[in-house]
Every structure is written in C-alpha cells, then in structure tokens.
Amino acid sequence: MNDSVRLFSIRSNDYAQFRPSYPDSLFSWLAEQCPRTRCALDVAAGSGQATLGLLERFDQVLACDASLDQLRGSPDWRHAQRFAAQAEQLPLRNGRLDLMIVAQALHWFPTPAFFAEATRVLAPDGLFCAWCYSLLRIEPELDAVIGQLHGETLRGHWPLGRASVDAGYSDIEVPFATHEPPAFAIEARWNLAQLLGYLRTWSAVKHWQRTHGRDPVAALETELAQLWGDPERARGIRWPLHFIAGYPGR
Numbered sequence: 001m002n003d004s005v006r007l008f009s010i011r012s013n014d015y016a017q018f019r020p021s022y023p024d025s026l027f028s029w030l031a032e033q034c035p036r037t038r039c040a041l042d043v044a045a046g047s048g049q050a051t052l053g054l055l056e057r058f059d060q061v062l063a064c065d066a067s068l069d070q071l072r073g074s075p076d077w078r079h080a081q082r083f084a085a086q087a088e089q090l091p092l093r094n095g096r097l098d099l100m101i102v103a104q105a106l107h108w109f110p111t112p113a114f115f116a117e118a119t120r121v122l123a124p125d126g127l128f129c130a131w132c133y134s135l136l137r138i139e140p141e142l143d144a145v146i147g148q149l150h151g152e153t154l155r156g157h158w159p160l161g162r163a164s165v166d167a168g169y170s171d172i173e174v175p176f177a178t179h180e181p182p183a184f185a186i187e188a189r190w191n192l193a194q195l196l197g198y199l200r201t202w203s204a205v206k207h208w209q210r211t212h213g214r215d216p217v218a219a220l221e222t223e224l225a226q227l228w229g230d231p232e233r234a235r236g237i238r239w240p241l242h243f244i245a246g247y248p249g250r
Contacts, residue, residue: 018197019049020186020239022103027053029181033127034098041097041121043087044105047073051080058099064090088113092121102130106244107161110172115248124249132165133186133239141227145220146199153216154204162204168242178246186239192231196221
C-alpha cells in the first residue's frame with residue numbers, strides 16, 4: 001500500500017464529511033471547454049467531492065481511486081461508475097475520455113508515466129484539468145493559529161508532494177501546453193466543529209497523531225474557540241484554487 005492510499009484510507013468517512021465542495025461554476029466551465037461531453041473521469045476521486053459536479057454535465061462519469069476505502073467513504077455516488085486503479089494504469093481504451101480531472105491529488109503522481117496514460121485515454125481534443133488548494137483563509141487571527149499548526153507543529157509530517165500544493169502546482173512540469181482557467185475558489189460557511197473536523201482530515205495531522213499518540217488539533221481547540229466566539233456561529237472560509245489545464249493530444 002503506497003503512502004497516499006494509506007493516509008486517505010484512514011477516516012475515509014471523516015474525509016467525505018468534512019472536505020469542502022468545489023464551486024459549481026468550475027464544472028460548468030470544464031464542460032464548456034470540451035467539444036463533446038460523452039465521458040469524463042475523476043482520477044484519485046477519493047470520496048467523490050469533484051465527481052458529483054460532473055454528473056449533470058457528462059453522459060457518463062467515471063471515478064477511480066487506488067483506495068477502495070475512499071471509494072466506499074460516501075453513500076452518494078448517484079450514477080457515477082467507480083473502480084479501483086492506479087493513476088498510471090487505467091483500465092480504459094485509448095481515446096475514451098473527453099475530460100480527465102484530478103482534484104487535490106496530482107502531487108501524488110506527477111510522473112511521465114501518468115501524463116502518458118492521461119494522453120492515451122483522452123480523446124485528441126480531450127481536456128486535462130488538475131487543481132489544488134492550500135491553506136484556508138478566515139480572519140487574520142484565526143489564520144495565524146491555523147498557519148502555525150500547518151507550518152510549525154506539523155513540519156516534517158507532511159507527505160512528499162505537499163510542497164507542490166503549497167506552491168499552487170507551479171513546480172509541476174507537464175508535457176503539453178497549458179492555459180490558465182478563470183479564477184475559481186472554494187467558499188463555505190462553517191461553524192467551529194466543522195472547521196475542527198476539516199483540520200483533522202489533514203494528512204499531516206494523522207501522521208503526527210500516529211507518531212505522538214495524541215491529537216495536535218485538540219491542543220488548539222481552546223485558543224480557536226476563544227477567537228471564534230459562539231461555536232455555532234458560521235464564518236466565511238475561502239480556499240483559492242490553482243490549476244494545470246490543457247489538451248495533451250493537441
């Protein structure tokens with residue numbers, strides 16, 4: 001079992017519950033960039049946060065992940081067809097896809113083998129689009145506490161590839177011409193319990209907890225609660241998205 005499968009097989013139900021949803025406008029834009037909307041694939045789909053946005057826009061939607069636990073982590077896949085597979089070895093015929101997306105996962109496998117596989121299964125005019133988001137933004141005082149958790153407490157516990165996320169994927173080279181999508185961001189309104197649940201889905205939090213035998217988020221709960229105020233109060237949270245997009249077959 002590789003590191004990404006091991007990390008995200010842990011608490012897959014929590015991952016499905018607490019990860020934020022992508023903006024609907026992103027999926028409309030993706031469909032508009034495809035000459036045809038017959039078939040789309042979500043690679044490393046996890047529990048389906050991005051998969052569901054494709055369902056109303058493509059005739060057939062596929063979702064694959066190396067972790068069966070992740071694929072089983074959500075009860076609401078609707079008519080998306082799920083299968084377990086490594087990103088570099090997709091059981092699909094040549095040219096089948098009009099769209100391939102990779103949401104918050106490309107940093108696990110930005111290899112020549114993967115990009116060759118993506119080119120193989122995409123139609124000649126098929127669109128590839130990967131994106132990531134890094135630290136959330138709420139308010140400066142809360143951001144400072146969360147930033148310390150991310151950059152200080154959890155230093156050395158983030159998996160290889162996390163630096164690419166923090167760099168907005170600017171360090172990943174791809175073998176095709178890319179273009180920049182419009183500005184998109186995830187936006188949510190969460191109470192304190194939802195924020196804490198989300199922080200506990202961080203891979204480095206899980207690694208730190210296994211190493212030290214205690215929860216690093218619990219140590220911050222009092223301080224976060226004091227800054228938050230009423231724990232039921234919903235606050236606006238924002239994650240800017242960063243993209244790699246293009247047509248590998250052109």
